[in-house]
Amino acid sequence: MKSLTRFALHLLSVIVFAAILGGCGDTKPNTPSGLTAVAGDGKVTVSWNSISATTYKLYWSSTSGGTKTSPTIIDPATSPQVVTGLTNGTTYYFAVIAKNSEGESALSSEVSATPTAAAVPAAPTGVGALAGTGKATVSWNAVSGATSYYVYYSSTLANATKANGVRFSPATASPQDVTGLTPGVWYFVVTAVNASGESVESSPAVSVTVL
Known part of the structure; x- marks a missing residue:
């Protein structure tokens, strides 16, 4: 009888211990912070x-x-x-x-x-041009927020603008070769572009004499 009682007590202690261990398992996570x-x-x-x-x-x-x-x-x-x-x-x-x-x-x-549209980029600075045979290599400083650039050119200073100049293919970075030019003086300006629009032209226009 005593052996049976000891066995019952032992079994009870095992059950209680298992229950305690079961209560020490995983719990739901804490609420996220620092958002x-x-x-x-x-x-x-x-x-x-x-x-x-x-x-x-x-x-x-x-x-x-x-x-x-x-x-x-x-x-x-x-x-x-x-x-x-x-x-x-x-x-x-x-x-x-x-x-x-x-x-x-x-x-x-x-x-x-509150999402906000990106501002139209500023006009490029540091614009320069180097003459080549039938082309000019135009360079400029990178503009914060710009995703691409346009180079406009003309054989006359007055027409080297967005409104009147010839726009060369979009460039993603400086420098840009402007090809297909005939010998003579050419004038260049550059604009910066992003999703919100296009900047004003760089100023003043730069010029080179293409060979």
Whole structure:
């Protein structure tokens, strides 16, 4: 009888110990923190602190509090997460949930950002030209925010403008060879271009005598 009692007590202790161990398993992840939202042209980049989680869900909305009521969800999301296709001038709100095998965290606090169209770039500076046979090599300083450039040219100074000059094929960087020129004096200006538009011409026009 005593042996049976000892066995029962031992079995009970094993069950209790197993229950305690079971309670020490994985839990739902903590709520993500450190959210930031950086606006761009038609987009927002959302970042957050990494925590012990297997993946994340990004909730976003154009309404404050909308991340809780009627969000658009990106699942899975990775920090930094770029949200594209947004309307410039509209404020957007973002929040994040962390996930693991035990479930989801609470929704983080919201952050917001307002996408803004990129400004039209400034006119290029440092424009120069070197003459060659039937061509001129035009160079300029890179312009912040520009994605391409146009070189305009004319055989007369007055017509070396965007309105009246001949526009050479777009260039992505300096220098640019302008070919097909006849011998004589040619004048050149350069503009910078991005998604928002084209700058004014560089000034003054530069000239070379093509061979």
